[in-house]
Structure formats: C-alpha cells, structure tokens
Amino acid sequence: MSTRLTARRRAARTGQYLALLGYLVFLAFPLLWLVSTAFKPPRELASLHPGWIPDHPTLDNFRQAFDEQPLLRSAGNSLIASLAAAAITVVIATPMAYVMARHHRSPLSRAATGWIVVSQAFPFVLVIIPLFLVLKEVRLIDSLSGLIMVYVVWSLPFALWMLAGYARAVPRELEEAAAVDGASRLRTLISVTMPLLAPGIVATALFAFITAWNEFFFALVLLKSPQKQTMPVILTHFIGTEGVADLGPLAAASLLATLPSLVLFAVIQRRITSGTLAGAVKH
C-alpha cells in the first residue's frame, strides 16, 4: 500500500517537474529567439528552416541599430524615468499601503480600495487628454519630469494594492510584542515592520520600474524632442510601412532593451528571497 502511495507521489512529483519545465521553456522561448535573431545575418533571418544557433553569427545588427538610432541616449532616458518612477512610487505607496492594511475596515480605506480597483479599468485614451492638459499647464510636456510624474500616478494604484497585501501579512502581534518590549511606534515600524515588508517593497519597486521601462504610449505622446525619447519609442523606428520590420536591428535593439530588466531581476531576486526568510525567522 505504502509502496503504491510512494510511487503515486513520485509520479505526481515528476509530473509537477515536467509542467514546471514546460512552463520555463515557454517563458524562455521568446528571449532565446530574440538572442538568436539579434546575431543572425539577413539571409538567415529569412530562412525557411531557421535554426536556433546562427550559422554565421554577426554583430552587424547591433552596429546598424546603433548607427541608425540613438539607443544609448534613449536607454539612459528610460533608465532615469523608470528608476525615478520606481523610487517615488515606493516612497509614496509604502506608508499609504501600511495604513490601508492596518485600518482596512475604515470607510476611507474601503473607499480607497474601491478607487484602486476602478482606476485599473481606465483606458489610456481617457486619461491622456486630461493629463496632457494638466502637464501643459505646469509646463511639463516634453520633459522627463512630467513623464515620471505620469508613471508614478499610473503605477500607484496597483503598487498600493500589492503593498497593502504584503502589509496585511505582517502579524500585528509582532508590533504589539515590540511595544511591550518598550519600542516606540516609529522604532517598531523601522525595526520590525519594514524588514518584513522589504520583499513587498522590492517587488513593488520592480513592478513600477518595469511598467515605466516598457511604457510606450505616454512617452510617445508627451515627449517631443528626439533627445528625450525613451527606448520603447525608439524601437518603433525600426518598423516601416505596413508593419514591415528591419528585423535584425530591431532584435538587437530589443535585446539591449531587455537587459536592464534582467539585471535588475537577477540582483533583486535574492533580496526578495532573503526578505521572505527574514520574516519567517522573526515570526
């Protein structure tokens, strides 16, 4: 009986691993294909039987992409906008989320939650006109500051939603224990609550960063000067009439555009894990 159970468990575990492997392959496919395409010469791009590994790998696509478009400048603009948006979002969202979590039964908190949900349903087209007007009034059209402000406003509802969930998971008992030990309210927040919230803060920052890094439409509409354009806007310059794309340089530029997110994930992933563990030990 127990042998049969173990065998069944093994089969289930194998199935789980296979499913996980399949999912990983599914996730990795576009990225691997992008890498492959970025290094292929034009003739291999149009092959009827494309291979994963280029027969004649070339850096020409990267050279052409850099020659044709100001990739570094646009990447710099994207980086400034995304980092600033992520930082500001976290600074604003953290105390708000804490309050929402601790007083989630208050009418104000409920109203805020409702508003967050509703705000996620707004299409860009409804927001862009009032935004344009407001930014124009305060002379923030065609400026990265204006764009950062928009990104913060755009990310904030979901960031709040995310962080409030993390904050709710921090047990009140820990704060009460700290108070019993004589810690002040501020000290409790800094020494007890914040470390436990750290994974949530990091995840929220990552969310805000990636939202801003990938954002195209606001950047397209709000930035006029070529010197200020961000990476997603520049990437569209490799697309011509009727959707024809200069595939090699586009893949090369897109690959460069994915790097900051990948690096950030690689760096932050450990932080998320360690934060989670720290919370567990404390608890």
Added chain:
Amino acid sequence: MRRRTLLAASTAGTLSAAGTLSAAGTLLSACAPGRRRASDGRITLRFQSLAWQQESIEANKQLVAEWNAAHPDIRVDYVQGSWDSVHDQLLTSFEGGEAPDIIHDATDDLADFAYGGYLADLTGLLPQRLKDEIPPQTWQTATFAGAVHGVPFLQEPRVLIANRALLERSRVRIPTAERPWSWGEFEDAAKELTRDGTYGVAWPLKEPVSATLNLSLSTGGKVFHRGADGKVTVRFDAADQRVPRVIHDQLGGDRSAARTTLGMGGSDTLPGFFGGKYAMVPLGFSYRQQIVQQAPKGFAWTVLPSPAGPGGDQRQGVSPQTLSIAADSPYQKEAARFIDFFLRPPHMVRLARGDWMLPTGLTALRDPALHTRRHGWATGAALAGRLRPAPAQSVRGYPEWKDKVATPALQEYYSGAIGMGELRERLVEDGNLVLARYQR
C-alpha cells in the same frame, strides 16, 4: 499604407479615438506654445520624418544637413517618427499645438487631419516648379475638399515578385510592363506553376482590404461611389468582385495559392518564397530591398507587373508618401521653401532609391538610375503612369469600415467561410451604415 492605431484599438467600444481626442481639441489648442525664433531672428523648423530604412534615413539626414549648411537663418531640426504610431502621435501633437512644422506621412492617413483643419493648404505656398513636376492624378491623392494638404513624393505599385528559375522552367509567357498578364492569364500561370510542393502564388492577406481595393482598379472596381451631393456610398458590383473572386478561387478552388499565407504579412512570405514554396508573391515595390538583403546567394528573382484588367488596364491605387505643413506653423513659407529644396529632382531620386520606391516627380522619374533592369527598377518605373489615388483614401469613415467591416468579411471570404453573396451584403449594407455616421 494606413497603420493600425493604438488609440483606435483601445477604444473599440462606443467612441472612436479620433472623436475622443477631437472633442478636447479646442481645449488643447488653446495651450499652443510660443514658436521657435531665436533672439537673432533665426528660425528653427521641426521636420518629422518617417524614414526607417538605413539608406533612407541617411538620405533624409544628408538633405537636412545640406539645407542647414546653405540656410543658416532657417534651421531644420530632424525628428524621427515612426510609421507604426504616427497617426496617434500627430493627432495629439495637433491637438496640443505641438505639431512639427513639416510632416511626413502618407495620403491615406491625411484625410482626418486635412478635414480637421490641422494641415495648411499648400496651393499658394508651393512654387510652380514643384507643381508642374508632379502629375495631376498624383496631386489628386493629397487633395481634400479642393485644397492640397500634402506634396506626394514617393509611391509604390504592387508588383509580382517571381522566382525566375521556376518561371523560366514553366511554359508560361513572361509578362512585361508593356504586355502584362490579364487576370485570366495570371490564373492560368499560377496553375501552371503549381507543382511538386510549390504553389503558384502566395497572397499575404493579413491586411486584405487595401490590396483588394487597389488591385481592383484595373478591373474597373471602385467600391466607393461619390454621389452628386458629395456623399459616398459603398457598392460591390461585378467589376469590384473580379479580383476577390480570382484570389478566392486560387485559394479554395484550384489551390494554386497557398492557404497558409492568408494570415501573413508580406515579409512573412519571403522565407517560403526563397525556399521555393511559392513561385510568385504579390508585394509592394519596396519589398525588393528585403529580398536583396535576405535572398540566399544565387537565388534568381524578377519583378513582374500586376495583372491588367480588360483592355490591358493596369491602373492600380496607391497612397503616396507626402510632406505636409502644420496649419498652426507660423513659418509656413519657410517650411514650403524647405519642401521645395527637399524635393528637387536629384533629391527625390536619392529619397526614392533610399526607400526603394518610385518618385512622383516627372524629372526624377526619368533618372537613368531608376530605369535599370537590376532589381526590377525598370518594371516599376514603367508602371508609374498607371498609378491612381487609392479608391478609399478620401472617404471619411474608411478606417472604421476597413477595420470593423471589410477586413473580417474579406478574411472570411478568402478562407471560404462565407460566399460572395454574404461578402457583398456585409461590405455594402454594414459598410453604408458606418459611412452614413460620418456623412450626416
């Protein structure tokens, strides 16, 4: 050449994006900023170009640099735009009083802007030299309600790119610009070329409407009929049905066309074309650049004219690329001077070669560089006189008709899901309901 717009896509509900934005137009226009004149009187014009191919970007930037060197008092700033997003980007720019002074676009995208009053009437701004250079039927492509809102300077016919080895091995007559195939001969040729795993033709029909409408001009198809009161109605008579029937029969009847390319764009068919799966692909003239870049070494290809209608009618619809001037630009005369410089015949030739398209200017079109047989230039140049305004481009409501009615209906017809009767019913009845809303 019309591109899908993000705004349009995001408001597929009750309001069109253009309408939403237009409603706020007056508000935004009130915020127009001060224009760019330095304290020493020097003017700066913004020129938004949509050049995207390497040679084309180089040609554009070189011409701007040459202008700036020769005109220190009127500086032109080159701004890179993108075909993919130009409509939305221009719409918000116009509304906010932030539009570039000189605007690169295509005629099928200009109607909304022209009727909305965003583009200057160029009639009195352009020099006679430039007016005489471009044939009247080409000016017609950028004329809206009697006013010229763009200078058409590049255009491309649809041609048949063919695998030369397969063509020469077959028994079909090889058509020339002077003696093109009739649509019937084209059907026979496609059948003859279909053998041993090779389809005679691959129709890339991801966006079937403009290809169908523009090619239908050769059989007398109009689809959009303007009445004496100026109102446009949709009809789908025998002449309009000829080309769709050919495509439909090739796909589902004699199977001389590959059904798998129905959902493809032009570029997607090239690997199969290079691999010998398709003998011919109907594509825009500029696709030759991709073929030159991507074809395997030794692959022989040739450019054939599109089939002709009754009496050898080779007319086809095009939406040329244009240069326009923003209505709220305070430097319209200076912008017109730049356009005149930019489109001088030798410059037009440089731009045409950079984009692998045909210039609209008569002098530029005579340039020997555009009459070489290499890469099919001569075949394309011979077709230039037969190009006419795309039937739909001045029709208000066409984008909605195309997206909501014609694209799904034609896709279903070509895939065999519906017959000609239902196609006609949907294009005409649903189509006229759409157009009526724009013509109240």
